[in-house]
Amino acid sequence: MTNLSRRNLIKATAATAVGVAAASQSSIASAAGKKVVIVGGGIGGATAANYLKKMDSSIDVTIIEYNKDYYTCFMSNEVIGGNRDIESIHFQYDKLKAKGVNVIFDTVTNIDAKGQTVKTKGGQSVAYDRCIVSPGVDYKxxxxxxxxxxxxxxxxxxxxxxxxxxxxxxxxxxxxxxxxxxxxxxxxxxxxxxxxxxxxxxxxxxxxxxxxxxxxxxxxxxxxxxxxxxxxxxxxxxxxxxxxxxxxxxxxxxxxxxxxxxxxxxxxxxxxxxxxxxxxxxxxxIPPQKAGKIAFDAGLTEGDWCPVEHKTFESKIHKNIHVIGDSSIASPMPKSGYSANSQAKVCAAAVASLLNGVEMVEPSWVNTCYSVIAPKVDGISVAMVYAYEGGKIVKVKGSGGLTGAYDAELRKREVLYAHSWFENITADTFG
Missing domain, CATH: 3.50.50.60 (FAD/NAD(P)-binding domain)
Known part of the structure; x- marks a missing residue:
């Protein structure tokens, strides 16, 4: 990579996770009775649930997700190409449940921003103090x-x-x-x-x-x-x-x-x-895309996507609701799995801090994306670290980089790095 060494990227990622966890560590005992409902159990939603429990185990965290079986979009191209079994990208929610996360398998039909409740197709009504919405994308x-x-x-x-x-x-x-x-x-x-x-x-x-x-x-x-x-x-x-x-x-x-x-x-x-x-x-x-359906139904969109305050990912339209992942407007961050994971950690820190009435640490984010051009022999990647300045997410100058000029051994290692990254991010997300 031209500007950002892999070692420094790992350091940046670790610093982000440690920093957001520290945001609420001092107030763990004070959050009893605080309820967070997470709409969508993909990479963003599952990561947010996992990190909320890490930051403050007393927060009542509920995920509402209609699929009992989640398949990651990243690495699914290897399934299509015949280089990976689909079961290797299949995840469930047992480990999050074991950490105390409530998981409801149902379809969310309404988010009542005034009444602070989430309603489901199955007839449930779940109250929240803070709601995190991570609905992915829908299609035009x-x-x-x-x-x-x-x-x-x-x-x-x-x-x-x-x-x-x-x-x-x-x-x-x-x-x-x-x-x-x-x-x-x-x-x-x-x-x-x-x-x-x-x-x-x-x-x-x-x-x-x-x-x-x-x-x-x-x-x-x-x-x-x-x-x-x-x-x-x-x-x-x-x-x-x-x-x-x-x-x-x-x-x-x-x-x-x-x-x-x-x-x-x-x-x-x-x-x-x-x-x-x-x-x-x-x-x-592959059709044109827009925010997930529930984002429109809940009135969280302007145009095709959801405007948010970048420091906390709280909606600019409805208070106490945060939108993360693909549906959010988080430019210059791309709409990617790693972006959703990074945004979820920052959002979890913000929510934990808000529920406990403590000041949040200054956030930072990271994204990296691997692509395998030829199985086993040719992988490439791009990475970037982001900071919060002037109310917006900005790229950290000199922090990013692309895979450099072709080197056969380097490209083989990039494939190995891609597969290692997959194992790490899914463990980080689903516990």
């Missing part, structure tokens, strides 16, 4: 004609929420004949996991190269550039012949008519804004 189905939730679930998966659609997309790739065409429609900014579509392209290309060498991928993109652009392009040239007649990957950018506007699910054909059509054997549409 109306943006692409012919594409909707039913089509995604049954025939043309987005697989942008890991689980059944991850398995469906993998199955379709396995069943595709050699010589077939995979068409992937990338989403416009902003969206969850900026490098994710391009790692998926890489993982599928690796599978085709090894198992179905006559096949190809067409990636249609409403953007002219994307996260880790140079590193991906370099990797595609090295491993998949990009830019040559023998390339497995064809990337069609915005200026070349890469924006998909229509899908015919029956024929697996897409139409772009330039009027071009593409026929697929396997079609993967």
């Amino acid at each position: 189905w109306e943006a692409i004609e012919g594409y909707n939730a039913d089509v995604a679930a049954n025939s043309v998966p987005h697989a942008w929420k890991a689980g059944p659609q991850t398995k469906l997309l993998r199955k379709q790739l396995e069943e595709m004949k050699d010589g077939g065409t995979v068409v992937i429609a990338c989403p416009p900014n902003p969206f969850r996991c900026p490098p994710g579509p391009y790692e998926r392209i890489s993982q599928i290309a690796a599978y085709l190269k090894e198992n179905k060498p006559k096949s190809k991928i067409i990636a249609l993109d409403p953007k002219n550039k994307f996260s880790k652009f140079g590193l991906f392009m370099d990797g595609w040239k090295r491993h998949y012949g990009y830019g040559t007649d023998a390339s497995i990957i064809k990337w069609v950018k915005a200026d070349e008519g890469g924006k998909v506007v229509k899908v015919d699910a029956a024929t697996k054909t897409v139409t772009t804004d330039s009027g071009d059509t593409y026929k697929a054997d396997v079609l993967n549409i």
Whole structure:
């Protein structure tokens, strides 16, 4: 990495965790009876629950999550590429329960900001002193004609929420004949996991190269550039012949008519804004995104996302409600799993401090994102540390960095670092 050594990144991450824990350590005994309800048990919500209990075990913490089985979006591309079993990205809530976190498996239908209660489809009403909302993303189905939730679930998966659609997309790739065409429609900014579509392209290309060498991928993109652009392009040239007649990957950018506007699910054909059509054997549409549905239902959004006070992640619209993770407006932090984890720790510290009536420490955040271009041999990463200045999150100058020029041994280590990071962050999240 060019500016931030891996050792210093680990130090920064540790400092963030220690700092937020210290925010409420002195007031542990005073929080009895304080109730926190967390809406959404993904990376953000589960991390917030875990750290609230670490910071102040007397806080009554409840997660409301409709899925008993959680599959991480990060590393799901390796499942699609055939390099990881889906059970390895599967997590449940037993360890959080053992730490005293109440877990309710139900769908939240309403957050009453005035009455400070969360209501569920199953008829429960849970009171809170502070509510943390971490609903992830939802999709702007109306943006692409012919594409909707039913089509995604049954025939043309987005697989942008890991689980059944991850398995469906993998199955379709396995069943595709050699010589077939995979068409992937990338989403416009902003969206969850900026490098994710391009790692998926890489993982599928690796599978085709090894198992179905006559096949190809067409990636249609409403953007002219994307996260880790140079590193991906370099990797595609090295491993998949990009830019040559023998390339497995064809990337069609915005200026070349890469924006998909229509899908015919029956024929697996897409139409772009330039009027071009593409026929697929396997079609993967990653639609435009917005905040999770409950954020809209609770009136926490302005436009597509949720405005928050960056120091505490408290909503700018409703008091006593905090929004973390993908749904929040936390620029310059990307919408990523690590961002959600880091934001959750800061938010937990803020909530614990507010419930105990003590001053919160100055927050800081960290994000790193790994992408595996070629299984076992070529990984890349980007990292950044963030500080709080002038009421906003800002990048710490000189703290970030990208993977440097190609070095075979370094790239192999990056793959190992990626897998180690996965083990560490999931343990940090789910206990």
